[in-house]
Amino acid sequence: MTTVPSSGRTLSIGGVPLEAPVVQAALAGYSDRAMRVVARRHGAAYSLGEVLLDTFVTHVGTNRRNLARLALADEEHPVGGQLMGANPDDFAPAARRLVAEGYDVIDINFGCPVKKVLGRCRGGYLLGVPETALEIVARVRDAVPAHVPVTLKMRRGIDDTPHSADRFWTIFDGAFARGAAAITVHGRTVQQKYVGPSNWEFLAAVKRHAGERTVIGSGDLFSAAACLAMLERTGVDGVSVARGAIGNPWIFAQARALLAGHPQPPPPTIHEQRDALREHWRLAVELHGEQLAGRTMRKFAIKYARVHPDYLVVRDAFIRVKVNADWQAVLDRHYAADGPGRDPATDVDETDGCQVG
Numbered sequence: 001m002t003t004v005p006s007s008g009r010t011l012s013i014g015g016v017p018l019e020a021p022v023v024q025a026a027l028a029g030y031s032d033r034a035m036r037v038v039a040r041r042h043g044a045a046y047s048l049g050e051v052l053l054d055t056f057v058t059h060v061g062t063n064r065r066n067l068a069r070l071a072l073a074d075e076e077h078p079v080g081g082q083l084m085g086a087n088p089d090d091f092a093p094a095a096r097r098l099v100a101e102g103y104d105v106i107d108i109n110f111g112c113p114v115k116k117v118l119g120r121c122r123g124g125y126l127l128g129v130p131e132t133a134l135e136i137v138a139r140v141r142d143a144v145p146a147h148v149p150v151t152l153k154m155r156r157g158i159d160d161t162p163h164s165a166d167r168f169w170t171i172f173d174g175a176f177a178r179g180a181a182a183i184t185v186h187g188r189t190v191q192q193k194y195v196g197p198s199n200w201e202f203l204a205a206v207k208r209h210a211g212e213r214t215v216i217g218s219g220d221l222f223s224a225a226a227c228l229a230m231l232e233r234t235g236v237d238g239v240s241v242a243r244g245a246i247g248n249p250w251i252f253a254q255a256r257a258l259l260a261g262h263p264q265p266p267p268p269t270i271h272e273q274r275d276a277l278r279e280h281w282r283l284a285v286e287l288h289g290e291q292l293a294g295r296t297m298r299k300f301a302i303k304y305a306r307v308h309p310d311y312l313v314v315r316d317a318f319i320r321v322k323v324n325a326d327w328q329a330v331l332d333r334h335y336a337a338d339g340p341g342r343d344p345a346t347d348v349d350e351t352d353g354c355q356v357g
Contacts, residue, residue: 014149014181247303
């Protein structure tokens, strides 16, 4: 079990206190209950569920696969639920449903840059329509109890034009004026998707503008050192780790160690990796059933493999996993002998799809 040090620094989202300023972002197709529980056990102070369409949440029905996308565990509180949509009328009932399911924070996605999302007037598209974006914020804030914080995820604009920047600031200030408790800002534009560096200088400017208002930074957080660097260089109140947490939950404990002034812990040993993989698999099967877990966990496993010294061999073995026997066979073959792990931050993959974080 990973030892999680006290970070020496806290964060608050509205009235929800967090024991460290390092949180797990919402990740489309990834941050289900199983991933969130693993992240929390490894030091994430807070996590967000994968982005959900407002209409899906309202009409989810009783299908096991659909209900799994809303499922929570007692140990993961506080936990946030993230909504995405186009019509302000659809957000309020969805927000109320998430609160009824037990979510502690309601987050609104104005950041996803995927083409099909933009084409349906959702996610990052709304950064170009301040009136609609702010109406959504107001509807959600009015819909949920006062003690439930409402937060946003934004990018720094649609593109790099002055007009786009003006719209960013209109939404940023307007959202706080309408009761938002915190805003997460990703340092890339919607147009950039995940190409090129995240603009941390922009994040610093946002925090200077925000003053005492809570700003969480996002973008290019693939190592504990990067988390600390963003906090120090930009002054943001917290950092939101997205792709850097997939298959590497140890990033949270490592970041907390650095924040506390300790040396960064080494990459997890092979046996520490094995233990995390076994538990993540167990949690996924419990949530989804063995057949679906076999499909969903492959994409996690190829990321976990990056921490193994025989990365490519282990990755290829996990690609063929379908059921529990396959999973255990890979662990028995490649994780039986203990030894040091490797740092996955040295080979960052910038080709992932929409991650909301």
